[in-house]
Amino acid sequence: MLRRQIGRKFESLRKAAGLTMEQAAERLDRARATLHRIENGAEHVRFRQADVQQMLDLYGASAEDSELLLAMTAATRENKNWWHDYIGSGLPRWFQLYIGLEAGASHIRQYEAELVPGLLQTPAYAEQVFRMPGGAIDAEATEEQRRAIQLRTERQTLLTRFSPPQLSVIINEAVIRRPVGNTTIMAEQLHQILKATRLPNVTVQVLTFSAGLHAGAMSGAFSILEFPRDEHGKEVEPPVAYLEAATGAIYLDKPHETAAYNTIWADMASRALNESRSQSLIQQAAEEYSHA
Structure with a gap:
């Protein structure tokens, strides 16, 4: 559920920035499929802090949104669900x-x-x-x-x-x-x-x-x-x-x-x-x- 919330927030920020997924992928130099997995809360996506910050900068995220998403994505690296x-x-x-x-x-x-x-x-x-x-x-x-x-x-x-x-x-x-x-x-x-x-x-x-x-x-x-x-x-x-x-x-x-x-x-x-x-x-x- 944490990953789905992260994906929904990134999708909202991207759309607020007026970017299609293709445009965002091109500017981030990442595959469109990768952004699709992020926004859909895929379990296997790894969130490196530098990559997250790059997305936040591109989308013009507020300080509050940036702090929240950096904390949420860090949680996916630090915590392992029991399953x-x-x-x-x-x-x-x-x-x-x-x-x-x-x-x-x-x-x-x-x-x-x-x-x-x-x-x-x-x-x-x-x-x-x-x-x-x-x-x-x-x-x-x-x-x-x-x-x-x-x-x-x-x-x-x-x-x-x-x-x-x-x-x-x-x-x-x-x-x-x-x-x-x-x-x-x-x-x-x-x-x-x-x-x-x-x-x-x-x-x-x-x-x-x-x-x-x-x-x-x-x-x-x-x-x-x-x-x-x-x-x-x-x-x-x-x-x-x-x-x-x-x-x-x-x-x-x-x-x-x-x-x-x-x-x-x-x-x-x-x-x-x-x-x-x-x-x-x-x-x-x-x-x-x-x-x-």
Whole structure:
């Protein structure tokens, strides 16, 4: 999220200076693709102080903006986010941005049609998911598997950290009915969901088969991330809708795009069981797996 804020500030300064990206790249003697990566908050961009100062001088940045951007870019050199240790080991590069956004979000809403969301998965359940074709690892990669599961466990700590995000989840009934692994794994997983719902910042609703056709049937699984507001009540980041596929992901942050997913969410939330009835259904399913 820090890099996205840096990129947005640089883009704003460039436009205020009346420069196109091509003009700025030419005057800075840098590739247009490099400026594009900076303004889009790419994770792998390195901010050398001399390069940052050159951009600030070209854009005619104020002393206040210069001081802020020099401090922000310095932070990217000095601090290493915890997930960097997993790059190349079960963490696709297109997923890195999501991890950063998730860590900075104040409210995360997730709809899943087939799987328990990663933030609620047990290690045993996650292992079954990762072993499937298209998962993060193959059947032989035991070390990759260990690190991928460890990453998922690390991500889950954000739910119990100081000032955690609000997590709102809607799951299709298929998520609790379709066995993943054996009955022991499923019983443990459903009990894990119930345990998570006891946290004050976690809610889970089940969209039952009897709800019939719903808006999520057209969209598939997605997440909506919202971010804190500053002292003036302004969002530090615009909301983002995240859609994941087998080989990549889509990040949507234009107002009309996130508005569309808010509408989809509202339709599903109105059709899903409330929290209490959802917990009862999950508890019932867990007991069925335990006695199977």
